[in-house]
Amino acid sequence: MSNDGTARTGTPRGRRPRATLRDVAERAGISRSTASRALGGHGYVAEHIRERVRAAATELGYVPDVSARTLKGRSSGVVGLLVSDLRNQFYAELAAGVEHTLSSAGYQVVLVDDHGDAERAADGARAFVAMRAEGVLLAPSGRTATELLVEHGTPVTEVDRRSGVRGCDAVVIDNEHGSRAAVEHLVELGHEQIAVVIDETRWDTGRHRLRGYRAALLAAGLPRTRRHVLDLGTAERPAQEEVAAFLADRPSLTAVFAANNVVAELVWQELKRRGEAVPGEVSVVSFDDLAWMRMVEPGLTAVRQPVFDMGARAAELLLGRVARGGGGRSTTEVLQPSLVVRGSTAEPGR
Amino acid sequence: MSNDGTARTGTPRGRRPRATLRDVAERAGISRSTASRALGGHGYVAEHIRERVRAAATELGYVPDVSARTLKGRSSGVVGLLVSDLRNQFYAELAAGVEHTLSSAGYQVVLVDDHGDAERAADGARAFVAMRAEGVLLAPSGRTATELLVEHGTPVTEVDRRSGVRGCDAVVIDNEHGSRAAVEHLVELGHEQIAVVIDETRWDTGRHRLRGYRAALLAAGLPRTRRHVLDLGTAERPAQEEVAAFLADRPSLTAVFAANNVVAELVWQELKRRGEAVPGEVSVVSFDDLAWMRMVEPGLTAVRQPVFDMGARAAELLLGRVARGGGGRSTTEVLQPSLVVRGSTAEPGR
DNA sequence: CTGTTAGCGCATTCAG
DNA sequence: CTGAATGCGCTAACAG
Numbered sequence: 001m002s003n004d005g006t007a008r009t010g011t012p013r014g015r016r017p018r019a020t021l022r023d024v025a026e027r028a029g030i031s032r033s034t035a036s037r038a039l040g041g042h043g044y045v046a047e048h049i050r051e052r053v054r055a056a057a058t059e060l061g062y063v064p065d066v067s068a069r070t071l072k073g074r075s076s077g078v079v080g081l082l083v084s085d086l087r088n089q090f091y092a093e094l095a096a097g098v099e100h101t102l103s104s105a106g107y108q109v110v111l112v113d114d115h116g117d118a119e120r121a122a123d124g125a126r127a128f129v130a131m132r133a134e135g136v137l138l139a140p141s142g143r144t145a146t147e148l149l150v151e152h153g154t155p156v157t158e159v160d161r162r163s164g165v166r167g168c169d170a171v172v173i174d175n176e177h178g179s180r181a182a183v184e185h186l187v188e189l190g191h192e193q194i195a196v197v198i199d200e201t202r203w204d205t206g207r208h209r210l211r212g213y214r215a216a217l218l219a220a221g222l223p224r225t226r227r228h229v230l231d232l233g234t235a236e237r238p239a240q241e242e243v244a245a246f247l248a249d250r251p252s253l254t255a256v257f258a259a260n261n262v263v264a265e266l267v268w269q270e271l272k273r274r275g276e277a278v279p280g281e282v283s284v285v286s287f288d289d290l291a292w293m294r295m296v297e298p299g300l301t302a303v304r305q306p307v308f309d310m311g312a313r314a315a316e317l318l319l320g321r322v323a324r325g326g327g328g329r330s331t332t333e334v335l336q337p338s339l340v341v342r343g344s345t346a347e348p349g350r
Numbered sequence: 351m352s353n354d355g356t357a358r359t360g361t362p363r364g365r366r367p368r369a370t371l372r373d374v375a376e377r378a379g380i381s382r383s384t385a386s387r388a389l390g391g392h393g394y395v396a397e398h399i400r401e402r403v404r405a406a407a408t409e410l411g412y413v414p415d416v417s418a419r420t421l422k423g424r425s426s427g428v429v430g431l432l433v434s435d436l437r438n439q440f441y442a443e444l445a446a447g448v449e450h451t452l453s454s455a456g457y458q459v460v461l462v463d464d465h466g467d468a469e470r471a472a473d474g475a476r477a478f479v480a481m482r483a484e485g486v487l488l489a490p491s492g493r494t495a496t497e498l499l500v501e502h503g504t505p506v507t508e509v510d511r512r513s514g515v516r517g518c519d520a521v522v523i524d525n526e527h528g529s530r531a532a533v534e535h536l537v538e539l540g541h542e543q544i545a546v547v548i549d550e551t552r553w554d555t556g557r558h559r560l561r562g563y564r565a566a567l568l569a570a571g572l573p574r575t576r577r578h579v580l581d582l583g584t585a586e587r588p589a590q591e592e593v594a595a596f597l598a599d600r601p602s603l604t605a606v607f608a609a610n611n612v613v614a615e616l617v618w619q620e621l622k623r624r625g626e627a628v629p630g631e632v633s634v635v636s637f638d639d640l641a642w643m644r645m646v647e648p649g650l651t652a653v654r655q656p657v658f659d660m661g662a663r664a665a666e667l668l669l670g671r672v673a674r675g676g677g678g679r680s681t682t683e684v685l686q687p688s689l690v691v692r693g694s695t696a697e698p699g700r
Numbered sequence: 701c702t703g704t705t706a707g708c709g710c711a712t713t714c715a716g
Numbered sequence: 717c718t719g720a721a722t723g724c725g726c727t728a729a730c731a732g
Contacts, residue, residue: 018482018502018503061501061502063476063479063480063502064480065421065480065482066417066480066481066482067416067417067418067420067421067426067481067482068417068421070417071415071417071418071421076417078460081461085446086442086443086445086446086449087442087443087446087658089439089442092436092437092439092442092445093436093437095436095442095461096436096437096463099436099461099462099463100463100465103462103463103470103473103474108460108462108477108481109460109461109462110428110458110459110460110461111431111445111449111459111460111461112449112453112458112459113446113449113450113453115450120453123453124453126413127458129413130413130414130415130416131416131417131458132368132415132416132417151411152368152411152413265641265645268645269645272647290642291615291642292640292641292642292645292646295615295618295619295642295645295646296642296645296646296647297622297646297647308437
């Protein structure tokens with residue numbers, strides 16, 4: 001592949017047409033079907049012929065055309081991945097996990113980032129169908145994409161959340177358990193005025209985190225009040241303002257549970273801006289553990305999710321279903337998060 | 351597309367074969383080519399026929415097959431994106447920028463993460479060729495991928511770095527200028543013992559950052575010594591240890607310039623571990639401004655790069671070349687970074 | 701304006 | 717063991 005020669009041959013203007021199997025066959029002085037067998041490795045081909053064909057192929061820099069192969073009815077080798085915000089480190093890591101498994105298995109990953117727009121998600125889904133993606137991994141902004149794909153019979157594995165659409169596998173975190181552990185940790189430290197900040201409760205992910213928060217309070221015999229729940233998803237003002245007003249209005253709070261990394265950032269920034277001591281005046285816990293949370297002082301106590309693994313596992317599940325021809329009962333796999341205790345949580349100071 | 355009905359029709363076992371153009375044509379009672387024209391929007395088709403075909407298509411849930419279209423000689427609609435580490439926020443944001451532009455233009459992004467492995471990068475490049483990608487965006491770990499693609503005549507735009515391979519466009523940051531500005535900032539504050547920590551000098555990116563560092567010292571009439579340069583790329587021990595030893599051996603340092611976000615994290619952690627006051631004892635500047643750098647206390651002074659825009663711009667450049675049929679002289683676009691001064695830099699304390 | 705014909709590159713019959 | 721023929725789904729000539 002290095003002492004190719006084709007590069008030196010030069011192609012002054014415009015590309016010379018890609019070498020095709022016919023070119024390889026001609027060069028090797030045999031028929032196209034034999035060439036196909038020789039390169040593909042199936043069927044009987046005399047060893048010396050195979051050698052000759054291989055040589056011709058590399059000399060010509062032959063690369064098989066996947067569209068032809070796909071059209072012929074074989075697999076496209078493509079898997080779709082739809083995420084709702086690649087700039088969010090959570091999704092980036094998820095994507096990395098997915099990509100790692102998939103490319104190791106010889107698949108190509110087609111990436112779509114819907115940027116929080118369900119319309120883009122649906123377009124992405126249609127594109128996957130058009131490409132004959134063998135399967136799709138989904139962590140999108142709306143459920144239209146999921147419906148569309150399931151309807152078209154494309155194997156789907158949801159990651160991090162479930163749309164409720166029948167017929168797709170899923171890999172999710174035990175969100176209720178994780179957030180319950182986070183809040184119980186605060187309760188054990190002696191906190192009684194614990195707020196939760198969240199920005200999305202239309203998916204099960206957010207709802208379960210909220211449920212875990214409530215369950216922990218209930219189990220501890222602490223009162224549960226709406227006044228301690230800030231849902232930025234339903235708020236009108238910009239998130240930052242909303243958080244500021246929320247904290248300003250509730251001076252008696254001694255702890256805040258941030259239900260994901262985005263709100264954790266908002267809360268952290270606002271507490272810093274207000275000059276509130278952490279954990280002296282307010283303890284903070286985050287669901288989802290990002291790099292910055294161990295860079296800041298004090299480090300943030302956080303519910304750590306195996307994000308990369310979740311992506312990888314989802315990809316495996318999908319590949320399994322693809323291998324089985326898309327059939328079988330749908331599975332949901334639940335991964336366990338773990339609480340990482342750092343300096344941002346302590347006994348209430350007052 | 352919503353009141354489809356095909357979903358309700360039900361497909362008990364296995365998928366029913368995807369509807370093809372032939373099915374649509376039959377249902378509409380016309381020929382395949384007319385159906386093609388009606389749906390594709392080219393050529394003349396009577397309005398009422400067009401309506402009928404459209405209806406038939408949606409009823410059948412018809413989605414055109416890209417492999418067939420591609421094979422027929424039209425564009426694949428695919429663009430490759432190769433990055434060296436998606437878990438690094440820098441690349442994630444780059445990918446987001448690329449994806450945004452490309453998907454807005456109706457292209458599909460095939461993502462490959464080489465995880466620092468040049469072999470994987472080369473495999474990715476071959477996959478792009480096999481898929482007939484119309485072009486490829488490259489921020490890979492080695493230069494083999496670039497060579498391979500250029501040799502095969504695939505339009506290539508490099509991002510963030512240049513391999514030196516002839517015949518590809520590039521969008522890069524003015525690294526020398528950026529790092530010079532960073533170090534000049536330190537010099538102006540009165541620092542004379544300024545170290546640089548870097549982990550990669552085989553690409554122009556790292557070399558230019560080093561050059562900027564040296565240029566700033568030279569311009570200020572300060573001595574340049576190897577003792578103040580830590581290149582983790584050539585070190586034997588684990589990076590963390592190497593940084594620890596470096597700092598421990600050089601108590602006279604008053605400032606550290608971290609040449610990218612990865613080493614910035616290492617340096618920051620190590621300074622924290624050593625209990626050195628920032629900026630009291632040591633000032634710190636980073637090249638590349640990540641979210642955590644404004645979360646920590648004091649905030650990190652950093653050279654901010656327009657990462658998302660760089661990805662987006664590279665995608666535009668590539669699309670431009672694709673539109674021109676791949677011809678024309680190759681361009682390199684240089685984007686300017688800017689220094690964001692925060693609390694991590696101050697006059698030397700002693 | 702519409703239908704018929706042909707071929708993109710490949711893998712797979714089926715004969716030899 | 718090898719070659720000739722066929723068709724995947726689509727679109728672009730060309731006739732009608």
